[in-house]
Amino acid sequence: xxxxxxxxxxxxxxxxxxxxxxxxxxxxxxxxxxxxxxxxxxxxxxxxxxxxxxxxxxxxxxxxxxxxxxxxxxxxxxxxxxxxxxxxxxxxxxxxxxxxxxxxxxxxxxxxxxxxxxxxxxxxxxxxxxxxxxxxxxxxxxxxxxxxxxxxxxxxxxxxxxxxxxxxxxxxxxxxxxxxxxxxxxxxxxxxxxxxxxxxxxxxxxxxxxxxxxxxxxxxxxxxxxxxxxxxxxxxxxxxxxxxxxxxxxxxxxxxxxxxxxxxxxxxxxxxxxxxxxxxxxxxxxxxxxxxxxxxxxxxxxxxxxxxxxxxxxxxxxxxxxxx
Amino acid sequence: xxxxxxxxxxxxxxxxxxxxxxxxxxxxxxxxxxxxxxxxxxxxxxxxxxxxxxxxxxxxxxxxxxxxxxxxxxxxxxxxxxxxxxxxxxxxxxxxxxxxxxxxxxxxxxxxxxxxxxxxxxxxxxxxxxxxxxxxxxxxxxxxxxxxxxxxxxxxxxxxxxxxxx
Numbered sequence: 001x002x003x004x005x006x007x008x009x010x011x012x013x014x015x016x017x018x019x020x021x022x023x024x025x026x027x028x029x030x031x032x033x034x035x036x037x038x039x040x041x042x043x044x045x046x047x048x049x050x051x052x053x054x055x056x057x058x059x060x061x062x063x064x065x066x067x068x069x070x071x072x073x074x075x076x077x078x079x080x081x082x083x084x085x086x087x088x089x090x091x092x093x094x095x096x097x098x099x100x101x102x103x104x105x106x107x108x109x110x111x112x113x114x115x116x117x118x119x120x121x122x123x124x125x126x127x128x129x130x131x132x133x134x135x136x137x138x139x140x141x142x143x144x145x146x147x148x149x150x151x152x153x154x155x156x157x158x159x160x161x162x163x164x165x166x167x168x169x170x171x172x173x174x175x176x177x178x179x180x181x182x183x184x185x186x187x188x189x190x191x192x193x194x195x196x197x198x199x200x201x202x203x204x205x206x207x208x209x210x211x212x213x214x215x216x217x218x219x220x221x222x223x224x225x226x227x228x229x230x231x232x233x234x235x236x237x238x239x240x241x242x243x244x245x246x247x248x249x250x251x252x253x254x255x256x257x258x259x260x261x262x263x264x265x266x267x268x269x270x271x272x273x274x275x276x277x278x279x280x281x282x283x284x285x286x287x288x289x290x291x292x293x294x295x296x297x298x299x300x301x302x303x304x305x306x307x308x309x310x311x312x313x314x315x316x317x318x319x320x321x322x323x324x
Numbered sequence: 325x326x327x328x329x330x331x332x333x334x335x336x337x338x339x340x341x342x343x344x345x346x347x348x349x350x351x352x353x354x355x356x357x358x359x360x361x362x363x364x365x366x367x368x369x370x371x372x373x374x375x376x377x378x379x380x381x382x383x384x385x386x387x388x389x390x391x392x393x394x395x396x397x398x399x400x401x402x403x404x405x406x407x408x409x410x411x412x413x414x415x416x417x418x419x420x421x422x423x424x425x426x427x428x429x430x431x432x433x434x435x436x437x438x439x440x441x442x443x444x445x446x447x448x449x450x451x452x453x454x455x456x457x458x459x460x461x462x463x464x465x466x467x468x469x470x471x472x473x474x475x476x477x478x479x480x481x482x483x484x485x486x487x488x489x490x
Binding site for chain 2 (some may be wrong): 007025103106230233236237
């Protein structure tokens with residue numbers, strides 16, 4: 001240390017030595033992005049009580065559920081079809097959580113997550129031949145969530161937020177389409193559950209049709225939402241974040257993915273990269289709508305891919321590479 | 325600032341990760357722990373944002389979160405060897421901007437002396453000289469009046485000089 005220099009200068013120089021390495025910062029950013037991609041279902045932050053001490057937004061009913069039944073709520077959330085608290089999860093805890101979300105876009109995302117969860121739970125349950133009551137419960141919850149998403153999409157579109165409406169509509173369509181393929185495979189392997197599967201598949205197909213019905217209308221209204229360019233940036237970040245998340249997941253599961261599936265996954269990823277490259281070109285050329293739609297398309301493909309990879313893993317069925 | 329988008333938050337990581345890491349490093353004197361706490365600070369802040377909460381000053385919020393998390397990790401009254409300080413400094417031949425290993429040794433010695441100061445003095449020195457925050461910004465993070473912060477900075481410098489026999 002140069003003792004002729006004031007100590008303040010030496011302290012400032014010390015900052016140059018105590019820094020993150022380039023690789024550490026890059027790794028941290030990827031971890032953060034993957035975390036952000038996975039935490040789109042809003043949860044109550046552990047710090048929320050420090051900054052929002054008032055419980056004014058919580059009705060007495062929800063307070064009762066959370067405070068007096070805290071243990072029951074946690075167990076309910078983890079329950080699966082056939083568990084005693086599964087009905088509580090579908091009819092009480094999830095709707096209560098949804099009611100605590102005030103942002104329309106976030107609420108819609110939460111409901112889409114519910115649809116995805118329901119269909120995953122149902123497909124897993126078919127391995128053990130679900131009872132009629134469980135199927136009816138799942139069908140009821142599915143129908144409610146799909147209807148809620150459809151309503152939210154209309155409201156977002158009507159309020160001039162066509163980009164958010166299109167995003168949500170694309171998300172629900174990609175979730176339902178991927179699960180439609182899964183249900184087809186599951187039905188072939190479990191003929192004894194064919195009737196129950198057909199009943200759920202009907203709700204899924206109906207949801208796909210509804211989202212396709214409104215898609216063009218929302219796309220036509222997109223221009224005004226894209227005027228300031230921030231929607232394109234947000235979609236780009238969401239798509240890139242999703243790509244990172246998918247990559248991380250594929251890396252983790254690489255050992256369990258067979259050779260045939262790897263080829264199919266590579267093909268899907270190649271298409272996705274090409275779409276993202278086209279989106280970047282469109283963005284650079286100033287074609288905001290085209291860029292937005294391409295990023296959205298890439299995100300839809302990523303969501304479908306990961307749904308199929310997970311179904312392949314969890315159900316042991318060859319869904320990857322199934323045709324529509 | 326209000327509601328924060330994902331893009332804005334990722335930009336904030338790019339801007340503030342280094343200084344939050346440095347802040348934690350000068351509290352914990354453990355490179356790996358400092359990285360973990362820095363990362364945890366960003367993730368918890370994002371969880372708070374994703375829950376629908378708004379943040380007026382993201383930088384200050386990150387510092388406060390990191391500060392709270394460091395409290396749980398700090399080992400009080402510990403003395404640190406030069407080797408331990410060198411690990412925190414984190415010399416990497418591939419991307420170090422320092423000129424020589426002697427610079428590393430000197431930096432480590434300065435850190436060793438900083439580590440002997442009171443937490444309150446360490447804090448203000450880190451925020452003021454290493455992270456370049458203004459007195460009023462430091463006041464917001466620590467919940468103190470700017471004048472109090474100025475006095476503390478002055479006293480911290482005097483104490484550090486005394487320990488280094490300057």
